[in-house]
Amino acid sequence: MNPKEVRATVGLSLVFAFRMLGMFMVLPVMAIYGQSLQDATPILIGLAVGAYGYTQAVLQIPLGMLSDRVGRLPIILIGLLLFFIGSVVAAMSGSIWGVLFGRVLQGMGAISAAVMALLSDLTREQNRTKAMASIGMSIGASFAVAIIMGPILANHFGLHGLFWFIAAMAASGFLLMVFVVPKPDQRLIRRDAAIAKADFLPTLKDLDLFRLDFSIAAVHMVMMANFLALPMILLNDVGLPKNQHWWVYLIAFIGSAFGMIPMIIFGEKKRKLKQVLIASVCILLVCSLFFLFDHSSVWALLIGILVFFIAFNTIEAILPSMISKVAKAGAKGTAMGIFSTSQFLGAGIGASASGILIKFGGVSATFIGSIVICVIWLAILLRMKEPPYVTSIRLALSENQLANPQLIASLLEQQGISDAFIAPDEQAIYIKFDKQYIKAEQVEALVLT
Known part of the structure; x- marks a missing residue:
């Protein structure tokens, strides 16, 4: 990876991890510490934990598609800002209703799709799998840290202190986006990272x-x-x-x-x-x-x-x-x-x-x-x-290759190639192949010759 790709991968992995802490840190503590909140009942405590997931589920795809139109950075920054505001609302609330509202606001920062698309914009094809794997590892690490640190922070600072810590993580993610993550030269709509x-x-x-x-x-x-x-x-x-x-x-x-x-x-x-x-x-x-x-x-x-x-x-x-x-x-x-x-x-x-x-x-x-x-x-x-x-590969096509009506049929005749799709708007072809039978270099040679 070149320095720009390293900055993008590290920065966006940390943004992802900081945000996921907001979902995971409350898991091992909310059932116990949430009982001290005004109007708390088991039903409302469960809803407060789950509210984040509901709003994430509703907004995940729409905000991802919106980022294709208006840009990744505005969607991610607005999402992190909502996540920060929701964390502050929950931290300042003495009732379960305030915490519930804060969790809804946190979940409205549904930026997963936009972050993954931005990472795709900022990395070259040959390094994209490694960059995506770093995001996956950051999610696993954030879960481990959250499950362990949640009870420690709640014990020392209470549920309110836990939400203040989550707010600090959201603010850190915002600063990473502004000062560390590179700005893309162009917004690329790729089917492997977009809806x-x-x-x-x-x-x-x-x-x-x-x-x-x-x-x-x-x-x-x-x-x-x-x-x-x-x-x-x-x-x-x-x-x-x-x-x-x-x-x-x-x-x-x-x-x-x-x-x-x-x-x-x-x-x-x-x-x-x-x-x-x-x-x-x-x-x-x-x-x-x-x-x-x-x-x-x-x-x-x-x-x-x-x-x-x-x-x-x-x-x-x-x-x-x-x-x-x-x-x-x-x-x-x-x-x-x-x-x-x-x-x-x-x-x-x-x-x-x-x-x-x-x-x-x-x-x-x-x-x-x-x-x-x-x-x-x-x-x-x-x-x-x-x-x-199978493994997937995306290859750019020339005008002559795009105009070749036999390209997909000829590829599917090769042992190990199971599927292929041409995306004319991207001037690219997506191919799925089994590495036991054919190597990526051979697939590329078949397309380019």
Whole structure:
């Protein structure tokens, strides 16, 4: 990468991470510390946690498409400003209603699609995969930091102090965008990083993509449900003071990082991602059953949380890869936009539904809800096909190549090339191929000769 690409990748990865902290940091603390807020009930606490996800889900695709028209930078800066204002509103509120409104405002800063598109604008084709991977790692790191630091900050500074910290993260992201992230020379509309209207309905109708979209929604439903219930069990059932919850999450998350790696490697190397996904869902199901029936000790719960995180992190890591493999050539951006919307919608539904379940059935009802979700999820996955193990490439075309009516047909005759799509407005072609049968250099040579 050249210096400009490094600045873009590091800066946007940090912006992404700072923003994701706002979603994740409240998970392990809201169920406990939110009870001190005026008018707080389990239903409203759950809704306050999930409100961020609902507004993100509603605005993710529209704001991404708007950034194609008016520019990435204005959308990202406005989004970060809304995120900052929402954090301040929540920090200054003494009632659950104020926190709920603040969380709605936070979620209105739905900038994921615009950030990814800007990163695409600022990086060259050969470095884009590495840059996108950095964004993915920043999301995983932000989740780890949030789950561990949330209880520590809430213990020392209260829920209000936690939201002030999140506001500071939003302000830091704003400053990064202004002073660190380079300004693009031009705004490029690429189908691998943008929503294409023509691809929207076909992508929604694709059953295997639907199964993956449901998977990301379901895993966040289960995660939200468990993390509204588990802090209460740690505090009330096993007697672990709330100022010590952080070390449980720290040990569990570090242990899970080592546990997930072999599963991901096995899935990719042996081409068994479907089996790894189903196995991980089964693990979540077993963990939910365990949480339902065993509250015997903090160590038993620690083991359960560790195993839960192994499955959760594995699913989080493999689903974007599976989306990229299953999506049609040239439709990856649209598929990822729907995928992200499903993720936030699942988080919103999981948190708000858990609040209702806790209100009327106690914390055990949330685990029953998780069990039901996992059973439905497994039924949906059983008929899913193993994803094609293909790689995508985008190549610029000359006028003569664009005018060649046999280009796609000749490419599809080659062993290992499974799909191709010409985007005339970009003067480019998107090709999906299997590296076991044909290399990227060979694909490029076929197009350029």
